[in-house]
Amino acid sequence: MKNHFPRTLSTFGLAGLALCAVAAQAHDIPDQYLYIGGHASQYWFDEDELGPNSYDTVTLPGLQFGARFAPNWSAQAWWERNGVKSEITRERTHVSLALASLRYHFHDTSVGPFEPYAGLAVGQLRFDHRGRDTDKETVAGAEFGLQARVAEHWVFDIGARPLWTEWRDRFEGEVYAGLNLIFGATRKAEPEPLPAEPVVRDSDGDGVPDQQDQCPDTPAGVAVDAQGCPLDGDGDGVPDYLDACPNTPDGALVDERGCQVYLERDVRETLYVEFELNKAEIQQEFIGELAQLADMMRKYPSAQLRLEGHTDSTGAASYNMRLSGQRADSVKNSLVNSFGIDPARIDTVGFGEEQPIADNSTADGRAQNRRVEAILQATQREGLYED
Template sequence: MNKTPYFHARRLLAVAALGLAMGAQAESEWPESFGYVGIQGSYYDIEKGRDHIGDIHNYWEPAAQVGYRFNPRFSMQLQYGQATTEARQVDLDVDTKLATLTGRVHAPEWSFTGFQPYAGLGYGYHEMKPDHMKKKEEHMVVGELGLQRLLGSHFMLDAGVRGLVETDDGFIDAQPYLGIDWLFGKQYRRQVVKEEPAPVVDTPVWVDSDGDGVPDHLDQCPNTPAGALVDEVGCPQILKESVNITLYVEFDHDSTTVKTDFYPEIERVAKVLTEYPGSEVLLEGHTDSTGSARYNQTLSHSRADAVMRVLVSHFGIGPERVRTSGMGKSQPIADNSTAEGRSRNRRVEAAIQASREEIRRR
């Protein structure tokens, strides 16, 4: 029998085992919604008693999948897998294909040490093609029970068992599975923290200790700075200001030299850091696909360090406010098969978010 599906299934299970090791890290927050793509290894346990084509040995099946979780309670997944096995009654190799489309209902409130349970229901199409013979097609009702767990912020482990009921003759197959998915397009729920107001002190005598025009027995914010505008309970009116700025610097091939053409862009970041003294900036270096991954990892980090040196030496930003990271060639923004695309991928990106609050004056 062709052992290729066994080989691929073992590789998929090895990837999932690595994911379990990653799961030992601190649990991440589940996004409100997200898309995902992934791979899965499964063992297809087929019920005996079909005709000589459909009566086949159990087999390992690798598969690819794509899905979207619309909210914490509902998702859909499309999966396709194929493998090779043997017929039980005759000496034939049989190629199999299985495609499923399922809707899943999740129960986030029943999380077990980070694992969230779900149940799924959908449609399956099963095709068996013996060598030199006509293929056999089966339409199936698919049911799923499984558990999912986040592995860091970008990956998800998916384990469970799938039941497949053949609609024509009622045969029931089982398919335990283990997979790992990469998440994209994550959306998180915004949390609003409400501050409890200070207790009101019942002072019958009109006393205004901080001179803000609100008596102490009504003043929920004592010791207001002189000249500050206050509300009806004596609390300063706060003017909030925020700014977001993004930096983009390109590099020549195999170079870490920052071109002076990009100094004005770097200066914009320096001005924001100066104006908002509590802010920090993260510089991420990137490369094109030329060269080995290890070399590009070092090169991308050197590029981020080069931009940091410009911020520190030319614009007087303290080095403790700048962090650098090398992303190598893992995050291209353009096609590496063209010179223009490779040029765009040789870059340093930075994102800075800053905010401040000021008390409004009279």
């Protein structure tokens, strides 16, 4: 077999340079498509094995069709035919080549604008002699090539095939260039891009994002709750990191350091709680006044409450004395049972009709005298008062 490889490589190289001219128009090749096209190849024969009918080369135009059925795989049917003369007898013969090939495409690889591929081909080489029998032989080999999409519906294909032929165990080959019209092109759906992770800012570094932080600018290192606010264990409104007096009683009035504010002078409240005749039960409409008194006692948890019961002058003095005490006790029981005040903080006493504040000779005066005086007593603390 003559050495035609330099000529083959030269032809192949010229075709490659021609393709570079369309590189600027190249497009990505689809994942799947069908195609039909035409081509031209240059086929080299093994002259040493063909005897007196020796052939050199022949240009074979032809057609091809195929399917790219996966991003990396395609199958192709190939047919080409032309006349050729014997180098010795000058007899004219028609040569045709039919092939079926399976190609693997390096879909994620590129050589410039081209996608490389490699494959296997098998088929039949046929010689139609004038006036003589037709010679047929099986051929098989590999193929290597490059493809580029030069327009929306067109793919350019260039490659080479080294082939083994059945008769006399010859090795031949061809280079080719083809243009394919593609249709039914699809591309594998690209995965939806993941949404960008939102930028989470925590300006004060307390572990709670700014958009949830109800207390921005918390000092570094301060323990916070889920809303980003400093913890306030005793609920006095002064955060723990500033609270000089933790565990203040619930509801107690505190200063800016979180320490309990003590009552410094007695506070007297007159409760005009009406009772039914000869009874000590508190009517529902007067519960609101007791609620205010209970709230004041919670603000000053160290203060004691003194309840003084009074009556008008109607009835016997001894009876009024007893009734006034019962009414003071009734107020105490309501504070304890309805508002949760510690009974140890409340003292009661009855004065009967002895301390009127209005004229008992009139109905209005008698109504004012039927009362309970509530005295919230100042806390006796060492150094608070002078003798």
